[in-house]
Amino acid sequence: MNKELGYVWEGTFLVVVVIIGMWVVQVLGNIGASIDEQADAEVAKTEKKAVVQLTGNSAKGKALFDEKCATCHGVDKELTGPALRGIQDRVKDKKLLHDWIRNSPAVLKAGNPYFQGLYEKYGKVSMSVFPSLTDEEIDNILLYIGM
Missing domain, CATH: 1.20.5 (Single alpha-helices involved in coiled-coils or other helix-helix interfaces)
Known part of the structure; x- marks a missing residue:
């Protein structure tokens, strides 16, 4: 058992x-x-x-970004200038942002506090000017970096 x-x-x-x-x-x-x-x-x-x-206007924006912006800016990484992803959240005024991209010294001269802060933070070096960029081209760059 x-x-x-x-x-x-x-x-x-x-x-x-x-x-x-x-x-x-x-x-x-x-x-x-x-x-x-x-x-x-x-x-x-x-x-x-x-x-x-790689499609549509964002592809044009990437090409323009690589040509005009990538020397000083990363999309998500600071280089000589700030990372650009989220710039449209930081600068709500689209016209002001376009003005900055085309002629940063003029915007600095007008005394915008956000851009004055960037100027101070990045060693008082003015951003390159891009007077020939159209609104559409700038919007394509913003579309690319906003993705």
């Missing part, structure tokens, strides 16, 4: 171990799936962003 009781306990123990093992595998599988889903979502977001940047 003791021998049979021992077999029952061993069998019960094995069933419990198997159930716990299955639960651990399931939990680890869910964690792995969650990580994979997050990675897939990030890849999809990056791919979507890359596709958007």
Whole structure:
């Protein structure tokens, strides 16, 4: 009888171990799936962003940014000047922003506090002037950096 009781306990123990093992595998599988889903979502977001940047007016904006702005500015990184992503949130007046891009010394002379602060922060170096940029070209650059 003791021998049979021992077999029952061993069998019960094995069933419990198997159930716990299955639960651990399931939990680890869910964690792995969650990580994979997050990675897939990030890849999809990056791919979507890359596709958007290479189409329409934002592609024109990227070309202009690379030609006119990238020497001193990064989209998300400070260089000689500030990172430009979010500039439209920092400067709500579109005409003022266009004026700054075309002729920064004139805007500084007018005493705008935001641009005066940038001038001070970046070593009192005036931004290059771009008087030939049209409103549409500036808007395309802003579209590109805003993505």
